Amino acid sequence: MKASIFLVLATLFWSGNLVVGQAAVNTMTPLELTFWRWALAALPLVALAHFVERPDWRAILGRWRVLLLLSVLGMGCYTLLLYTALEHTSALNAALITAANPALIVVMAIFILGERPGLFGWLGVALGLAGVLLVLTRGELQRIFSITFNFGELLMIGAITVWGFYTIISRRLGLPAIAATAVQVVMATALLAPVALAAGAGFPSTAAEGWSIAYIAAFPSLGAYLCWNLALKTTAPATAGNYLNLIVVFTAAITVMGGIPVSLPQAVGGLLVIAGVLLASRPKRSPAIRAA
Numbered sequence: 001m002k003a004s005i006f007l008v009l010a011t012l013f014w015s016g017n018l019v020v021g022q023a024a025v026n027t028m029t030p031l032e033l034t035f036w037r038w039a040l041a042a043l044p045l046v047a048l049a050h051f052v053e054r055p056d057w058r059a060i061l062g063r064w065r066v067l068l069l070l071s072v073l074g075m076g077c078y079t080l081l082l083y084t085a086l087e088h089t090s091a092l093n094a095a096l097i098t099a100a101n102p103a104l105i106v107v108m109a110i111f112i113l114g115e116r117p118g119l120f121g122w123l124g125v126a127l128g129l130a131g132v133l134l135v136l137t138r139g140e141l142q143r144i145f146s147i148t149f150n151f152g153e154l155l156m157i158g159a160i161t162v163w164g165f166y167t168i169i170s171r172r173l174g175l176p177a178i179a180a181t182a183v184q185v186v187m188a189t190a191l192l193a194p195v196a197l198a199a200g201a202g203f204p205s206t207a208a209e210g211w212s213i214a215y216i217a218a219f220p221s222l223g224a225y226l227c228w229n230l231a232l233k234t235t236a237p238a239t240a241g242n243y244l245n246l247i248v249v250f251t252a253a254i255t256v257m258g259g260i261p262v263s264l265p266q267a268v269g270g271l272l273v274i275a276g277v278l279l280a281s282r283p284k285r286s287p288a289i290r291a292a
Contacts, residue, residue, distance in 0.1 A: 006231035007243040010224040015250035017220035018091040018098075019258075021083055024212040028204070030083035033216070035196040036204070038075055038188045040217035045182035048226060055179035063175060067183050070173075074166040075188035081159035088152025090260070095251035096269055097156040099244070100131065101163055108164045131272030177229045185221075248274060 024033055049055060060067075085094055173180060204210040252267075 003231040003234045006227040008246065010227040010231070011243055011246040012250050013219040013224040013227070015095065015247050015254060017216055017224075018086070018094050018247075018251055019254050020212050020215050022086040022091045022094075024209065024216070025083055025087045027206065028209055028212075029199070029201070030080050030087070031192070031196055031199055032201040033083045033213070034076070034079045035189070035192045035201055036213045037079065037216045037221055038185045038192065040213065041221035042182070042185045042189045044222055045178065045185050045225070048222065049176065049179035049182040052226070052229075053176040053179050055176045057179070060175055060179055060183055063173070064183075066169065066173065067180060068187055070166060070169060070180075071184035071187040071191070073162055073169070075184055076191065078159050078162045078166065081155050081162060085152040085155035085159060089150050089156065090255070092248075092251050092255045092260075093150075093153055094156050095248045096131070097153060098160055099248045099274060101160045101167075101244075103127075104160055105164045105167050108161075108168060112168055127272050127275050131269040131274075178225060181225055 021033065050057075082094070170180075204213050
């Protein structure tokens, strides 16, 4: 029960990141939002990792090259693409495309790691792709043959592709999750600081900007990672991955409560994406062991 609560909270916080992020990019640049998100989360994440995981920091820092690569991909490129996309598309569409990430990772793992999904894995990938295309084309699938996609949605496809590489590299990292994330966040802050300063990124100038940054740093960056990793102590990764579908559900609920209606293509596309992820994450059946 505790693990389920932690997983629900993590996905709720990540859903809020999409909604709050979309509002924040109206007055802040994606670079400012990305920099302050990680700058404010860096030291608390280091402290969190130290007291929760008690890691061997020297061993972790010995893997600085791969951690730097992951920092550039996950904290830098992915986050910048996400917030830039939210300047051009809705939080719900961003969530729907993000929900196709597990299916995309299945495809990437085939080509990069040589993994072979079963029948349900392929069906899941097909359904996930159909759902994303339905969202991208607004229910008019013939638009796939014309270059009329929303720029923000194309950026989201780029973002989840980057996250796919991040996930595949992270799979074989073999380091405590929160500590590795904390080091990546510190690296991202150090890399982004001179760029942000050169671009004139200052402190949030309004109360709304301040609250947006505070939420993004406290909940999606700290709370979600803590809840997610605490849940993984007693929950299989495949089971936890299914909870990511709740990001679409929570984002849709927040969107509706905000007075923005959900269109039929969005609803149907979301259901297809969720069904695809559920199929793709089904465990393969082990071959029966015959008695000697």
